Amino acid sequence: MDNDLRDAAAPQDGPSHDIKPLPAARVEFDPDGRLLSACDEFLRLTQYEREDVLGRPEAMLLWPEDRDDPQYHALWELLRSGEVVQRELRRMTRNGQELWLQGSYDPVLSEDGKVTAIRLIATNVTAKRRQATNHENILAAISRSTAMVEFAMDGTIIAANANFASLLGYDVDELLGRNHREFVAAEIVESPSYGAFWNRLRAGEFVQAEFPRLARSGRTIWLQASYNPVVDAATGRPTKVVKIATDITERMHQNAEAERLALLDPLTGISNRRGFDLALAAALDDFKRGREPISLIFLDVDHFKSFNDIYGHQIGDRCLRRVAKAVERSVRHPESLVARYGGEEFAVLLPNTTRLEAARIAEAVRAAVQGLGIDHPGNTGWGTVTASLGHVTFEAGRDERFHTATELVTAADRGLYTAKRLGRNHVADAVDPRANEPFAVFRILPGDELFGPEPESAAARQIRRSATI
Known part of the structure; x- marks a missing residue:
């Protein structure tokens, strides 16, 4: 095992968790601002009973100094004209407490274009507002x-x-x-x-x-x-x-800084799954409007559970950080995004990249990970940390109705598991699963030229059908 990973790492922060969305309060008004309906969350926030608010004007929830504010009257004029309004709202609860809502007023139009109702969807941002005020x-x-x-x-x-x-x-x-x-x-x-x-x-x-x-x-x-x-x-x-x-x-x-940090994986410093999903959606939009191909590589560190079992999670975390850096150094593509997709799995998004270019980049990544020389006795047949990679390329103008994020991820994932079945520390390319071509595998080993597609054997087809992902 190399010296860098043998040293005990400092304690790492625990895994990040997705933030649950705030519950939404939903209210419906008539065009004059009287409450027609209110959900339980709205009643909970304002501390009113349903019978206390139905038929009453929204102004009952305003502070006295806000009720005659021209801005409030202008708001309802805009709503009655059919305009959607989104803003932060200061309201007062039944017991006189200040309540801040981030809300969106959405007029409901009849077939002849008249406003028949106003729907408000809002979330409670009082705590955030108070924290900002105290800052x-x-x-x-x-x-x-x-x-x-x-x-x-x-x-x-x-x-x-x-x-x-x-x-x-x-x-x-x-x-x-x-x-x-x-x-x-x-x-x-x-x-x-x-x-x-x-x-x-x-x-x-x-x-x-x-x-x-x-x-x-x-x-x-x-x-x-x-x-x-x-x-x-x-x-x-x-x-x-x-x-x-x-x-x-x-x-x-x-x-902006908080948003930037929210898109980064705290362990490796590269993009996290959320950042990857946003970048993939944007890249696919560009792809559908242009003529350039788009490629995706999935990478999985081979037998990483065994590595953690042998050396512990602190050393495992250091290993993942080194793998992430090796991937970043190997890609060197101006529009690429390297992301930690989850656990020991990484993704490399490659806009404007051909299938051959993606294959070469994937091989460079595979070689870079193996070249780290990190001891891994549990990785049978290799003895060091290695990675299996799958990649796929979508070409502009070809079955574009199927070119979705799910299709691209599924195809790359299929290539990844093909690489695992080849014995790991391999690169495999799976074609678009919606295409009429046979399943194709491109094997790239050190010193070999790219070749393929190879005909799929009956055994390989059976393995593919029975594989669990």
Whole structure:
């Protein structure tokens, strides 16, 4: 056994567990905001009985200072017009406690396009909200929450306070006369959504969201902002837009980092199963729109349970970390993703990669793992840690209705188990299981050239049918 793995490893964190989704509260209102139905979760959160809320207005759940807020009335005007609204909602429980919901209002339309009901689906984010409120960074953001700027209806800045100018790195006088679009990324300004955004404001709609903006330094800052059209009392037309903003850049960076970490396997530092699934879905979307092939490699460390039984889980974890690094070093494909699929199984996603290229990469990975020289007495016939690999390639334009994530994973997995049946420490290529071709195996050994497909024997067919995966 090599010295690196002989040394006892430091205690590792326990295995990560998938986070269970929060239960959803579901409510239905009529177009005037009266409750038509409420699920048990909603009643539990608000601490009301069903008979206490049915037929009552949603406003009964608002804090007194929020009931007459123009923003709340604007919300229901948007809903009655058929627009879907998603936002964070502050509500009050029956005993006067603050309740925060992340909710989506979805209007229900009749056949003639009229709104007949409004459905709200929401999750409780009170704990998260309280934690953020107590955080020192949020306290710093609160001190800047009165950043304000006024725009003419063409986006020209006509007024701004010092807090807003400071957020962007300017003096107030430097902002006056400049246009809103100057602080927005070019790809956003040129998109249809940007024009639609200003059309909504010109129509008098209130808009609230999180927005990326360009500071004087060129860096992107994030603002939690509300755009409030000011309507002329005589004409009923908006004359300007008042924007109130809070700097949430740090929070967005933290969220982005948390999301990044959520996609990484804590043991090996490579992508985890969730990250792989997201990348695979995106790669398949690109594949279906383009003409380039897509390949997938599955790798399983041979007899790894035996390795753990001999050396213990700490040494086993160190082995998996070394295998992961060896796989990453071997792939060297610009668009590839190496992921820990589960346990001792790894996946390599290879967009824009031909079958021959995938076979060569798989062989390079196989050789790299064996080349680690990690002693493994339980791996009969080899004596060191080895891996079995299966790979598959889908070609653009060929049976595309079958080119799904399930098809690709199933095919690669079939190749993997073929490699195991060949004696392990092998590479096998399984064709698309939906194709009309016979089952094909490509064996790649050190110094050998790629050859295949080989005809499948009756015995091999029987093994394939009886194999349990």
